[in-house]
């Protein structure tokens with residue numbers, strides 16, 4: 441059984457960066473049981489086959505095998521599974537950026553599972569471990585794992601993008617996700633992962649086939665809305681681990697190498713504002729500065745307005761002010777804690793009969 445946080449880490453990193461807190465903890469960060477070769481082979485199929493599908497898809501762009509039905513089904517599945525990861529697995533389950541009612545909680549666990557990025561408890565455990573050791577010994581997917589030189593960094597980028605998925609050391613769920621293990625519904629969603637994979641791949645084909653009333657329509661929908669959609673979403677998600685820990689802007693002061701990458705913002709639903717995310721991990725909006733698009737934050741905002749989500753941790757002006765580098769000029773956007781509270785007060789003043797968004801948070805405020 442390993443006694444260090446990650447027995448497989450580079451000794452060069454080990455020599456320079458220690459993690460004393462982890463060594464003193466009774467529970468190891470990784471499970472005693474390693475992933476089997478068969479599990480790694482199956483994972484390899486899911487990484488390689490969708491990629492080959494994208495390459496083979498390029499000629500199809502010029503006039504055959506792609507229709508509006510396929511585009512619409514692919515976009516819907518990209519949104520549902522992608523937001524399941526960003527709003528659900530990441531901001532809600534990993535970081536508790538907001539509270540949600542039970543149906544939304546279950547729906548987010550299912551939607552994220554459709555992205556085929558692993559079962560919810562595995563995903564959350566890996567990601568909590570990433571934040572605990574970010575770019576240091578014990579981080580499951582740091583691009584700086586092999587050192588700072590360009591050759592080491594090139595190797596590190598491949599590792600952070602996909603290589604780490606094949607690491608036989610599995611993050612300890614008991615250590616990192618006891619809250620999720622304690623929820624029997626979430627454990628059921630987690631245990632049914634194979635079923636969600638099948639649904640995610642076959643539902644687009646079924647919908648496409650019924651919509652176009654042909655086998656050909658089912659096949660093209662499967663190709664675009666299952667294989668290509670999964671491949672794109674995988675690479676966008678993995679880019680957050682690789683690209684967003686190497687390239688981009690440091691708008692906020694952080695202890696790691698996380699950066700803000702604008703060109704990935706739309707495809708990643710706002711997750712590429714990764715520098716702010718590491719500066720303030722529980723913040724519900726990652727694109728906190730003015731002009732930084734963050735579709736996931738807008739979805740959380742909609743859940744809050746519907747009364748399905750509450751206690752949302754919107755960017756806190758005072759807290760973030762302390763994390764800005766000296767001389768930073770760009771101001772925060774409009775979805776901050778103070779601005780949201782001012783708008784809610786103005787709304788309630790206009791409509792005195794209207795109920796507050798969620799009775800629980802109102803009661804909390806009165807109690808405070």
Ligand SMILES: [Zn+2]
Nearest residue numbers: 570681698714
């Ligand atoms: Zn990160």
Ligand SMILES: [Zn+2]
Nearest residue numbers: 567571717721
């Ligand atoms: Zn995170």
